[in-house]
Amino acid sequence: MTTNLNGIDVSALQAVAQEVAATTEPAKRSARFNVKTKWENQTRSVATVSRYSIRGEEYKRHFEIAADEPLEFLGQNTAPNPQELLMAALNACLSVGYAVNAAAMGITIHSLEIETDGELDLRGVLGLDESVNPGYDEVSYVVRLHTDGSREQVEELHRTVTKTSVNYANFSKAIRMVPKLEVVEG
CATH class of the missing domain: 3.30.300.20 (K homology (KH) domain)
Known part of the structure; x- marks a missing residue:
C-alpha cells in the first residue's frame, strides 16, 4: 500500500x-477547539479561530468566519x-x-x-x-x-x-x- x-x-x-x-x-488522547464570535451589526457576526489543542499541546492559528442572514430574514446576505x-x-x-x-x-x-x-x-x-x-x-x-x-x-x-x-x-x-x-x- x-x-x-x-x-x-x-x-x-x-x-x-x-x-x-x-x-x-x-490530555494526550484529546483535542479541544475554541471559537470566539463577535456580533458586528444587524444579523452579521464574525467568528475567530485563534487556537486549538491536541494531545496536550496548544497551537496558535488565525481564521475568521463570517455569518449573516439573507435579505429575506433581515440580513444583508454578506455571508452564509x-x-x-x-x-x-x-x-x-x-x-x-x-x-x-x-x-x-x-x-x-x-x-x-x-x-x-x-x-x-x-x-x-x-x-x-x-x-x-x-x-x-x-x-x-x-x-x-x-x-x-x-x-x-x-x-x-x-x-x-x-x-x-x-x-x-x-x-x-x-x-x-x-x-x-x-x-x-x-
Missing part, C-alpha cells in the same frame, strides 16, 4: 492512532447564515472522514461530494409557538462517492465514517450544553 493516499500520509495516521491508543494520559455554516461543518467533517478512512483502507477516492438539506419551521425560530422545535427535526444528506474500492469496501467505509465522524455524532445525538452568561457593565 502506498504511504500517501487521498493526500493522507497513511504511516503518520497509523503512528498517531497507535500513540493515542497506547497512552493512559487523558449559521444554518449553512452548520451544514458545511457537517459536510467538511464527513469529507475528512471519507478521505482519511479510505486512505487507511487502501481506497483511492476519485471524487467526493456531500449535499445536506434541512427544513426549519419559522414558528419555532421566531418564538411564535413553543410547541414547535426551533431546530431541525430531520436533516438529510447524500454522499456521492467515486472510488476504486469494491461495493463492499465502500459500504464498510460509509459505516466507519458514520460511526466515527464527530459532527455526524453531534447532529445525531444531544450534546450537553453548559451555558454561562457574563453581563458586561457600562
